[in-house]
Amino acid sequence: MQLRKAKRGDLRYIVEMLADDDLGSTREDFRFPVPASYMDAFENINLDPNQELMVVENMKGEIIGTMQLTFIQYLTYQGGIRAQLEAVRIHKNHRGTGLGTEMIKWAISKARKKGAHVVQLTTDKKRLDALRFYRDLGFVDSHEGMKLHL
């Protein structure tokens, strides 16, 4: 099993995982070929040195997990860098195996290496399993995650 940077050819499997989700199914558009909006987004992410779009590939060459890690430079915390997690997904056939924990631990370690002072994420309050999962990993729900959809 290998956690590595996503390649363009992984995109259809990533989008499939993003869409195969209670909330994701209402807002993603999984088809093949993958719609151009995803392709363009992939290129932008790939070109940005502050972004790490990751996948987990198993021994059979299947993509079974993904997450996106973004490093953001702020002035706060004396000019600190934050590591932000988004779009963490595990393929439904591979949940409950500890893979998610491995992925987040890797992200934490990567954030440390980058000199980040915090790893942060927001999770929908409806995702009760995700809340428990992140709490168990040491995340504290100290903040309200506020969204204004345009």
Place this chain on the structure above:
Amino acid sequence: MQLRKAKRGDLRYIVEMLADDDLGSTREDFRFPVPASYMDAFENINLDPNQELMVVENMKGEIIGTMQLTFIQYLTYQGGIRAQLEAVRIHKNHRGTGLGTEMIKWAISKARKKGAHVVQLTTDKKRLDALRFYRDLGFVDSHEGMKLHL
């Protein structure tokens, strides 16, 4: 009054506002000259096309407000861009004047122009005034903002 991109010479006034805050006072280091970690962070932000560090300058040439707006490209929402707000501060002598509302409305408008589908932020659950302020502007606290300090 003018809302504009921050210049290097504004940095001391920005850091002063970041430090002059119940939570900020515990983690910032406001001195003059401004510590190098803030200067380096400013340069990184300034060079990043996805970042907009803003200040409000009044008629007397005083810096009375600041915020940092970051555009993040994701795969989710069919390759959507999110606009993320952080470090929104109003000088204590200028609170309650509607300036904060003006600033956030500008950020929303800027996010629309960039094609972002959401404006998001996290705010410490202890900041009850901030929570009310953002709710009044249409933000919904649908998410938990989870942090893991390193």
